[in-house]
Every structure is written in C-alpha cells, then in structure tokens.
Amino acid sequence: MGSFRRSYYNMFSKVYDRIIELHSHDPQGRLRRALADRTGLKPGDKSLDICTGTGAVPPVLAKKVGNKGLVVGLDFSKGMLQKASKKISTNSLENIVLVQGEAQHLPFKAGIFSAVTCSHAFYELKGEIREEALMEIRRVCQSKGRFCMMEHEVPKKRVIRFLFYIRMLVAGGLRSRAFLSQETDLFRNHFSEVKKDILPGGNTKVICGTIE
C-alpha cells in the first residue's frame, strides 16, 4: 500500500533534516521535549514513536526510559529510517530500535507500550488510515498508557494558513479539514482524559489521551 507515498518520503528524506533546521524554530529540541514530558514515561518503560522519520523524537524518549527501557521508532520509509539509524549510531543510543512498518498495521503484540507518540505526521495520514492507526495505537498500548501527538497549530497569518490547508488536503485528503475542526472530539472517541495544549510560541500543539 502507498508505494507512491513511500517513494515521496524516501526522496524527501534526503533534505528533510535540512528543511526542518531552517524552518522549525526549535533548534534546542524544546518542542520535542514538551511532547516527551506529556507521555508520563518512566525509567524502564517501553515506548513507540510512529512515523518517526529521521528519528528526531526517539532520543528524547530514550532519556525518559533510560538504559533499562526501550524506544521503538517506526516508519514505512526506508530512506527516513536510514537517516534515523545514522543519527542513533552516531550518538551511541543503545535503547532505541528502528522498525520499518505502517502506522495502520503495527507489527507488535497488544498492550506492550506505556506510551505512543507521533510528531508532525498524523495529519499527513489519509482519513481512513488515521482512524486505523488510532485503533492500532490503542491495541499496542497498555491500559492507562498514553498517546501524545504533536502538530502545527492552524497558522494565524493568512498566506501561511492557506499553505497549511493545502498541505493537509494533499497529504491527508478531503476529510482533513473536518478532522482538524473536531480533533479533540475525535480523540475522545478513542481515548479518555484528552487534553490539548498550545506550546509557547503558539505555533505547535500537543494532544494527549489515555487508553482505558
């Protein structure tokens, strides 16, 4: 499934980190830490980062779970995972493993993760895939485990907002706009204690929910 999308991300992987460096306004990784802080992860826990890309989030989660814990970074793009793998071996991070797979068909047993994260990717999943991914996240998480997702907040500047909607439409399909306006309600269909925080700076949000 999605071989065109996969090829697109394989090509994108070659310039992804450079583009993020130029546009993220997060050189110190403050936003990723804010995501990790909301997971409730403790030393020894197992954690999953879906759509992990070039591996920006796993090192931050790895600090939370420590040497006795484990972080799995999952992505369907080989190109992205190659970049992630380089980053992880350069920094000698031994409690991170990378797995090639799809967010909507997670290759893991039920109830093994204490938390699942997804950074800047959830809106790029097409509507039906997003729904399947949410069910898979619930399946692989322990009871009282958390799902925390980080995304851009709808931009205030008109031109940037227009480009944001184009990205959502192209990547996520026609139902993305509806998803955006009802995102917290839709999360409540799958999780309890759903909470949305706008991070300092106002451009990024984190939505977290707890698995019953």
Ligand SMILES: C[S@@+](CC[C@H](N)C(=O)[O-])C[C@H]1O[C@@H](n2cnc3c(N)ncnc32)[C@H](O)[C@@H]1O
């Ligand atoms: C915009 S990047 C975000 C990467 C990373 N999470 C970050 O914050 O930098 C989106 C990532 O989602 C991955 N992706 C898209 N659809 C996917 C799917 N159905 N299953 C697994 N990975 C997927 C892409 O390969 C890409 O690496």
